[in-house]
Amino acid sequence: MRKALGLAFLMFLMGCKNEEHVAVTESVPAGEAVIYDNMKQLTDVVIHDIFTPPVASRIYAYTTLASYEALRHAEKGYPSLTAQLHGFPEMPLPEQNKTYNYFLSASKAFFTVAEKVTFTLDSLKGNYIKSLYKSYENSLDKDVYDRSMAFGDTIGKSILKRFAVDNYKKTRGMPKYLGTNAPGKWRPTSPDYFDGVEAYWNQIMPLAMDSASQLKPAGPPAFSTDKNSAYYKFMKEVYDIRVNITEEQKTIAKYWDDNPAVMEHSGHLMFINKKLSPVGHWIGINTIATKMKNTPPVETAQSYAVTAVAMFDAFISCWNEKYTSQFVRPITVINELLDPTWQPFIQTPPFPEHTSGHSTLSAAAAYVLTQRFGDNFAFEDTSDFQYIGMKRSFKSFFQAADEASISRVYGGIHYRSACDEGNRNGKQIGEYISKKIKLRD
Numbered sequence: 105m106r107k108a109l110g111l112a113f114l115m116f117l118m119g120c121k122n123e124e125h126v127a128v129t130e131s132v133p134a135g136e137a138v139i140y141d142n143m144k145q146l147t148d149v150v151i152h153d154i155f156t157p158p159v160a161s162r163i164y165a166y167t168t169l170a171s172y173e174a175l176r177h178a179e180k181g182y183p184s185l186t187a188q189l190h191g192f193p194e195m196p197l198p199e200q201n202k203t204y205n206y207f208l209s210a211s212k213a214f215f216t217v218a219e220k221v222t223f224t225l226d227s228l229k230g231n232y233i234k235s236l237y238k239s240y241e242n243s244l245d246k247d248v249y250d251r252s253m254a255f256g257d258t259i260g261k262s263i264l265k266r267f268a269v270d271n272y273k274k275t276r277g278m279p280k281y282l283g284t285n286a287p288g289k290w291r292p293t294s295p296d297y298f299d300g301v302e303a304y305w306n307q308i309m310p311l312a313m314d315s316a317s318q319l320k321p322a323g324p325p326a327f328s329t330d331k332n333s334a335y336y337k338f339m340k341e342v343y344d345i346r347v348n349i350t351e352e353q354k355t356i357a358k359y360w361d362d363n364p365a366v367m368e369h370s371g372h373l374m375f376i377n378k379k380l381s382p383v384g385h386w387i388g389i390n391t392i393a394t395k396m397k398n399t400p401p402v403e404t405a406q407s408y409a410v411t412a413v414a415m416f417d418a419f420i421s422c423w424n425e426k427y428t429s430q431f432v433r434p435i436t437v438i439n440e441l442l443d444p445t446w447q448p449f450i451q452t453p454p455f456p457e458h459t460s461g462h463s464t465l466s467a468a469a470a471y472v473l474t475q476r477f478g479d480n481f482a483f484e485d486t487s488d489f490q491y492i493g494m495k496r497s498f499k500s501f502f503q504a505a506d507e508a509s510i511s512r513v514y515g516g517i518h519y520r521s522a523c524d525e526g527n528r529n530g531k532q533i534g535e536y537i538s539k540k541i542k543l544r545d
Contacts, residue, residue: 135178135207136398136401138211139171139207139408140395142210142211142215143168145233146164146222147388149222149223150381150384151381153222153223153224155364156301156302157364157381157419157465158302158305158308158423161416162221162270162272162416163221164383164384164415165413165415166217166264166267167217167218168405169186170210170213170214170259170260170263171210171211171213171214171405172185172210172402172405174255175206175207175209175210175401176402177204177206178401178402181545182406182544182545183542183543183544186266188312188541189312189413190309190310190311191266191269191309192263193266195259195262196255196259198255199251202251203245203251204248204255205244205249208252209253210405211236212253212259212260213256213259213260214256215260216259216261216263216264217263270308270309275304275308278303278304280299280300280303281300281427282299282300283299283300283430287327289430289432290436291432291436293454298454301453302423303427304427305420305427306427306428308420310416310417311416311417312414312417312536313421313536316421316423318421319529319536320421321464321526323425323428323458324429324431324458324522334521335519338520338521339434339437339438339441339519342516342518342519343434345516346449349449349514353449353514355494356511357449357514357516358492359496360385360462360511360512362385362488363453364380380488380491382462382465382508383412384487385487386411386415387487388485388486388487388488390408390411392483392484392485392486392487393473393476407476410472410476410537411469413537413541414471414472415468417468418465418469418529418530418534419464419465422461422526423461425458426456426457426458427456430456431456431457431458432457433517434518434519435447435448435517447516448516449516450516452517457522458521458525459522459523459526460512462511462512463505463509463518463524463527464526465530466505466508466509466527467509467526467527467531467534468537469501469505469534470501470530470531470534471502471533471538472538474501475538479500480500482497482499483497483498484496485504509526509527
């Protein structure tokens with residue numbers, strides 16, 4: 105297993121797919137543009153650095169909160185979000201009767217955090233950041249520029265105080281999770297047999313929830329090899345779908361795969377095919393929605409932050425259940441009971457099965473986006489187009505979330521029970537956050 109991980113890391117260093125040239129800002133972008141451009145830069149870095157989906161949710165949550173906390177002062181009536189969440193210090197306020205460029209402040213806050221939570225932002229995207237700051241420096245009075253930069257920096261550093269104590273560092277040194285051979289329990293899966301990802305994520309401090317188990321989903325069906333049992337029927341459904349998979353089911357499974365680091369095998373060679381994480385996909389959908397509605401910049405920043413908070417807490421809830429129930433993946437049981445050569449349509453990710461992470465975070469994101477934009481918000485999702493060359497149209501956020509959920513059954517990596525319960529739990533989390541967080545004074 106360690107050899108496989110070493111080879112994966114070696115191939116990552118040698119070169120990976122989907123890297124882009126850095127866009128250089130030549131003049132001060134419009135307010136809306138800088139919020140979107142900054143997010144695009146971060147998403148490219150998250151893809152490049154191959155963060156796991158739970159870690160990606162943490163990155164997006166802290167950076168978007170930093171951006172919003174600085175930019176909210178550009179317009180009256182927008183409350184602090186961090187003041188409504190757990191563990192943040194009181195955010196700095198701008199000096200009264202002083203002039204600021206809050207878009208510059210928001211950018212500085214955003215990248216102050218991003219530079220601490222990613223690996224390669226400075227070297228990979230440094231040209232963008234330096235050019236962005238230079239464009240403002242060339243356009244603003246020196247005192248306004250310096251004041252705006254300083255304010256953004258203090259916001260970012262205040263956000264990082266919470267970031268430093270959310271238990272992430274503590275979980276880095278914990279033992280590997282290798283599963284067990286007990287019936288119905290998770291164990292590493294082919295082709296790479298990696299150990300369980302983020303086995304201690306339930307120890308990360310939630311942002312809105314009081315604890316990882318506050319909004320706990322129901323557990324999986326009882327494991328059984330009885331052909332009349334609920335579990336066996338769920339397992340057999342996954343097997344049958346893969347054997348008789350339709351082109352539409354293939355399309356849906358591919359579209360929502362969102363595995364940030366699929367390990368491709370070609371003979372004795374391995375390489376990593378990088379693309380959006382599920383969090384990045386929904387951040388992309390948020391971008392599409394705010395552009396379609398032409399939302400004011402402060403509301404765009406707020407929408408990013410609230411959606412990211414919902415997904416952050418959704419991952420904590422979901423991962424708490426995954427490593428509590430430690431439920432077995434379909435491939436393990438199908439290979440043992442039905443067909444030793446059976447393989448899922450998409451690669452099984454390395455962590456326990458119940459509940460479905462895609463289902464949970466997609467439903468949470470869909471709920472908060474629906475609260476903002478309405479229940480019948482039709483859109484064309486082009487979030488993943490540059491990475492996989494695919495796009496799809498949806499009549500609502502919930503329709504997209506439902507398709508993301510069932511895609512995991514079509515892909516052969518989840519039972520329907522995990523997807524249905526994840527979907528329900530995600531909506532519960534989204535509803536809780538929507539009620540907890542006040543968006544306007």
